[in-house]
Amino acid sequence: MNLDAENRVVLNVGGIRHETYKATLKKIPATRLSRLTEALANYDPVLNEYFFDRHPGVFAQILNYYRSGKLHYPTDVCGPLFEEELEFWGLDSNQVEPCCWMTYTQHRDTKETLAVLDQLDLDTEKPSDEEIALKFGMEEEFKAGTLSCWQKIKPKMWALFDEPYSSTPAKRLVGEGMRENLLGCYNDDRKRHLAHTVGMPGMYLCHSQCIYCCLLAVWETYLLEDFV
Numbered sequence: 001m002n003l004d005a006e007n008r009v010v011l012n013v014g015g016i017r018h019e020t021y022k023a024t025l026k027k028i029p030a031t032r033l034s035r036l037t038e039a040l041a042n043y044d045p046v047l048n049e050y051f052f053d054r055h056p057g058v059f060a061q062i063l064n065y066y067r068s069g070k071l072h073y074p075t076d077v078c079g080p081l082f083e084e085e086l087e088f089w090g091l092d093s094n095q096v097e098p099c100c101w102m103t104y105t106q107h108r109d110t111k112e113t114l115a116v117l118d119q120l121d122l123d124t125e126k127p128s129d130e131e132i133a134l135k136f137g138m139e140e141e142f143k144a145g146t147l148s149c150w151q152k153i154k155p156k157m158w159a160l161f162d163e164p165y166s167s168t169p170a171k172r173l174v175g176e177g178m179r180e181n182l183l184g185c186y187n188d189d190r191k192r193h194l195a196h197t198v199g200m201p202g203m204y205l206c207h208s209q210c211i212y213c214c215l216l217a218v219w220e221t222y223l224l225e226d227f228v
Helices: 056-068 079-089 098-104 106-123 129-135 139-144 149-162 168-195 207-227
Strands: 008-013 016-021 049-052
Touching (some): 016 056, 056 079, 079 106, 129 149
Parallel strands (some): 008 049
Antiparallel strands (some): 008 016
């Protein structure tokens, strides 16, 4: 028997056949592929191949990791799916190459952001009148029904400025504040830019000003809708 053919191994992953050397799969020990034996249930002696019902696109990068020692992230799959595949094959996700790390970890940042937003949603649950009175040290007056006019107004004034989702006026106040800040930054930046472009007609917008314009457009299209 040809020695080279004897050292080859065929891996059928999701219907796609891959062929490599047994020695290649031994390069990363203590992983699923490094422990292949013909006694495994997924080995087909007739076809002389191992079958795995896993994602074939991700496996192409995994097999390349065994060959080159570099683990790259396929951009056509989501991060959680890639992590699941790595876990199945017994590989460490921290071995992803630096060139792919930012793209690969985006889903983690997204999850963290969503978790923060969910917590904010929980925090914005409207407190009861009794809880408000307790917060402002007016519990006794509240229970006795002797709250003064100012004591009734004070929590509302506080919520107007410190709790942007507490009421429609508070939402409008925050929304308008955001718009004014953006316009102020835009105008300041435009003045600085014009000071450096004297005698150059048409040079009115720099990169940062374009960003301000985009942010204003987003505010008017989406944020204002949410705040009101």
